[in-house]
Amino acid sequence: MNTYKALFHSNMDCNIIDLRNVKKDYKLILIPGHCLMDERSAETIGRYVENGGTVVMTAYSAKVNQYNQVFDTPMPGLLHDVFGIRANAFERTCSHVGDVNEGGLDKTDPGIRRESPGICFNGFDYQVNIDYYEILELNTAMCLAEFAGVAETCPAISVNKYGNGTAIYVAIPADEVIMPALLMFLCDKLGIERGMVTPKGVVARTLDKGTVIYINTLNQVCTLNLAGTARSLLTGMIYGNCITLDPYEVDIVETV
Structure with a gap:
């Protein structure tokens, strides 16, 4: 385990x-x-x-x-x-x-x-x-x-x-x-590609070039840094250099 x-x-x-x-x-x-x-x-x-x-x-x-x-x-x-x-x-x-x-x-x-x-x-x-x-x-x-x-x-x-x-x-x-x-x-x-660095409990996977899914598996709010400005494909919200996920929240973002 x-x-x-x-x-x-x-x-x-x-x-x-x-x-x-x-x-x-x-x-x-x-x-x-x-x-x-x-x-x-x-x-x-x-x-x-x-x-x-x-x-x-x-x-x-x-x-x-x-x-x-x-x-x-x-x-x-x-x-x-x-x-x-x-x-x-x-x-x-x-x-x-x-x-x-x-x-x-x-x-x-x-x-x-x-x-x-x-x-x-x-x-x-x-x-x-x-x-x-x-x-x-x-x-x-x-x-x-x-x-x-x-x-x-x-x-x-x-x-x-x-x-x-x-x-x-x-x-x-x-x-x-x-x-x-x-x-x-x-x-x-x-030569194995490393996974994305996120706070412990936040899962991240690259779906396509420039598109990432984030899943907060914790019962608390988590904030993680982004490389630049990004847009949520689920809500349309624009993020600056960070994204905040509520407990158990999922978001898919793309760089803009």
Whole structure:
């Protein structure tokens, strides 16, 4: 869900695909927390990367096979060679996680944290709110980002060249901090057009050259900046350098 939120708030569209049958020529495939990995899906991922694609996989992925049995080979199962890593160990940042073993004895989270990891990526420091991260052993992969604030410095994001493509592994569950940063980084690398910049909760899509639809998904008024003067195709109103949307309001504007 956090990966989708990163795309949603970045105003970027995506398709939900069947990893066993990828029909389109995508530049980028995101695989967040895909715990069960069957042989057919793994073969598709490996072939996709080998042929020049870029894939991003996050922690909790490829832990069990199609029979729900934990892999007895290096993880991510069936794909450790594609990603060039071994992810068989993990750490907990909290002394106790309150939602473990739901339905058992009272396990109220005491809020005691052993570590408060950050991630150093692309020249910036990101503070992530996580209770779990994986220890990556790099084989053929290289370190793209490192953890900070942990007992031992280790890779937070790895990148591996496999065939003609690239396989990236994120050592934490998908979150709303690092995923948008990684997404924007990859958009620039792969030539994927970035989405429009809007206040969080306002969706924007280009319909035609110079025509944009704005949707306020919030229950509050939102104001966003425009590049210049624009006219509403729904009301005929002329906007200066900004547009104000009431709660849940939709407008289609064109530059004038």
